[in-house]
Amino acid sequence: xxxxxxxxxxxxxxxxxxxxxxxxxxxxxxxxxxxxxxxxxxxxxxxxxxxxxxxxxxxxxxxxxxxxxxxxxxxxxxxxxxxxxxxxxxxxxxxxxxxxxxxxxxxxxxxxxxxxxxxxxxxxxxxxxxxxxxxxxxxxxxxxxxxxxxxxxxxxxxxxxxxxxxxxxxxxxxxxxxxxxxxxxxxxxxxxxxxxxxxxxxxxxxxxxxxxxxxxxxxxxxxxxxxxxxxxxxxxxxxxxxxxxxxxxxxxxxxxxxxxxxxxxxxxxxxxxxxxxxxxxxxxxxxxxxxxxxxxxxxxxxxxxxxxxxxxxxx
Amino acid sequence: xxxxxxxxxxxxxxxxxxxxxxxxxxxxxxxxxxxxxxxxxxxxxxxxxxxxxxxxxxxxxxxxxxxxxxxxxxxxxxxxxxxxxxxxxxxxxxxxxxxxxxxxxxxxxxxxxxxxxxxxxxxxxxxxxxxxxxxxxxxxxxxxxxxxxxxxxxxxxxxxxxxxxxxxxxxxxxxxxxxxxxxxxxxxx
Numbered sequence: 001x002x003x004x005x006x007x008x009x010x011x012x013x014x015x016x017x018x019x020x021x022x023x024x025x026x027x028x029x030x031x032x033x034x035x036x037x038x039x040x041x042x043x044x045x046x047x048x049x050x051x052x053x054x055x056x057x058x059x060x061x062x063x064x065x066x067x068x069x070x071x072x073x074x075x076x077x078x079x080x081x082x083x084x085x086x087x088x089x090x091x092x093x094x095x096x097x098x099x100x101x102x103x104x105x106x107x108x109x110x111x112x113x114x115x116x117x118x119x120x121x122x123x124x125x126x127x128x129x130x131x132x133x134x135x136x137x138x139x140x141x142x143x144x145x146x147x148x149x150x151x152x153x154x155x156x157x158x159x160x161x162x163x164x165x166x167x168x169x170x171x172x173x174x175x176x177x178x179x180x181x182x183x184x185x186x187x188x189x190x191x192x193x194x195x196x197x198x199x200x201x202x203x204x205x206x207x208x209x210x211x212x213x214x215x216x217x218x219x220x221x222x223x224x225x226x227x228x229x230x231x232x233x234x235x236x237x238x239x240x241x242x243x244x245x246x247x248x249x250x251x252x253x254x255x256x257x258x259x260x261x262x263x264x265x266x267x268x269x270x271x272x273x274x275x276x277x278x279x280x281x282x283x284x285x286x287x288x289x290x291x292x293x294x295x296x297x298x299x300x301x302x303x304x305x306x307x308x309x310x311x312x313x314x315x
Numbered sequence: 316x317x318x319x320x321x322x323x324x325x326x327x328x329x330x331x332x333x334x335x336x337x338x339x340x341x342x343x344x345x346x347x348x349x350x351x352x353x354x355x356x357x358x359x360x361x362x363x364x365x366x367x368x369x370x371x372x373x374x375x376x377x378x379x380x381x382x383x384x385x386x387x388x389x390x391x392x393x394x395x396x397x398x399x400x401x402x403x404x405x406x407x408x409x410x411x412x413x414x415x416x417x418x419x420x421x422x423x424x425x426x427x428x429x430x431x432x433x434x435x436x437x438x439x440x441x442x443x444x445x446x447x448x449x450x451x452x453x454x455x456x457x458x459x460x461x462x463x464x465x466x467x468x469x470x471x472x473x474x475x476x477x478x479x480x481x482x483x484x485x486x487x488x489x490x491x492x493x494x495x496x497x498x499x500x501x502x503x504x
Contacts, residue, residue, distance in 0.1 A: 049349065051346075051349065051350055051351050051352065052349075093322065093373065094346060095322060095344060096343065096344025096345075097343060097344070098344070099344055099346060168368070170367075170368070170369050170370065171369075171370045172369050172370065172371050172375070173370075173375060180350070180351050183347050183350040183351060184353065187345050187347055187350075187353070188345070188355065188370065209350075211349050234347065234348055237349065288348075
């Protein structure tokens with residue numbers, strides 16, 4: 001008789017903890033006047049980001065959503081006011097100790113906030129759930145200068161490559177994009193050290209890594225984007241949200257051009273989302289927080305699987 | 316030849332890196348929320364034993380290595396080469412001095428050894444963890460001489476040189492841990 005992996009990957013204790021954290025989150029936002037919403041998991045359009053791969057559901061051709069961002073912004077444009085959602089998200093091929101192709105996100109939006117005001121609220125939430133102290137805040141530039149003594153906005157490609165090899169990082173691929181080298185340095189040499197005592201908010205990313213954040217003109221131009229790190233792990237990513245529909249369409253087109261170069265699927269960009277932006281997205285900030293990773297910290301787990309009833313290998 | 320996608324690489328997967336066979340010790344998927352996904356892989360080079368770390372793009376692949384381990388008996392040394400025979404099918408294998416590495420100083424005929432084969436040829440010879448060997452040469456050793464920490468050097472019948480307690484004499488048998496090269500105890504035939 002073969003042994004089927006029928007048992008959960010999380011302990012029953014961890015599931016109790018999970019339920020408690022979800023209740024705490026709902027109470028937190030309800031008390032603070034945010035509306036809980038649900039948006040479709042299946043949508044006709046999906047993300048264009050060249051490094052996020054969607055799953056397409058046949059025979060409908062709808063995509064499982066990699067994040068509820070576009071639909072939630074459509075609600076904001078329709079006048080929802082502050083909203084939050086706890087939802088499943090799906091990303092093809094993301095499997096590992098800290099990744100599961102199906103995972104749970106908390107995403108919320110605050111009209112009238114910028115990324116710093118949203119960091120304040122993130123800080124309050126993390127303190128409530130993880131009983132940690134106030135988060136550190138440090139800019140993307142300062143973190144690179146602190147750990148690697150280089151300026152991420154001005155360092156030449158060769159300087160980044162040289163820094164990587166000094167750090168003992170050997171990449172078996174020919175990488176010629178500055179941003180990719182910055183991401184390698186951040187993920188290999190910096191991230192494991194971040195937030196060892198209290199959470200760390202990393203903010204003001206290079207404009208070339210803006211994703212859906214506003215870009216502030218200047219020298220250098222900076223993306224109003226932040227990430228949350230705790231115990232050496234990325235927990236959340238937030239933006240002071242881009243409102244300009246023309247600029248958004250341009251960013252989608254740029255993503256699709258890169259996708260073409262990489263011979264990746266060419267999804268249609270989300271015209272409903274673009275129409276909502278054209279109608280008018282309120283000035284707002286939004287953030288997505290990985291609930292499973294949050295639970296890893298709350299339960300001192302080593303793997304994401306220990307926080308989920310059934311991880312991908314048992315699903 | 317087999318090729319693995321990076322997400323198929325597990326601990327213990329045998330791969331070829333920089334032309335040498337290696338065994339994967341760890342494969343960590345690293346993916347920033349926004350940005351290229353990578354796999355950080357720790358690989359032990361099976362020839363040198365050295366552990367190296369490499370980063371691959373997650374959508375890349377790596378060549379598999381045809382590496383197997385066979386249990387053998389050491390037969391004899393012909394002056395330059397060491398000859399072995401597999402327990403299960405009596406297949407014979409030949410290893411040179413480089414492939415023998417440290418193992419050569421511990422082997423007496425008929426010793427059981429695990430050979431690591433790459434494409435059918437030995438690349439690594441693992442001697443038994445414990446061997447019992449005769450002391451070929453050692454000083455008589457004076458009782459009460461503690462200047463050398465109560466031990467002295469002894470050359471064993473296979474050529475290995477180890478530290479042994481002072482009371483041991485030439486012709487006696489000792490049990491040795493081949494992983495550390497340390498004396499364990501006196502032994503009987």
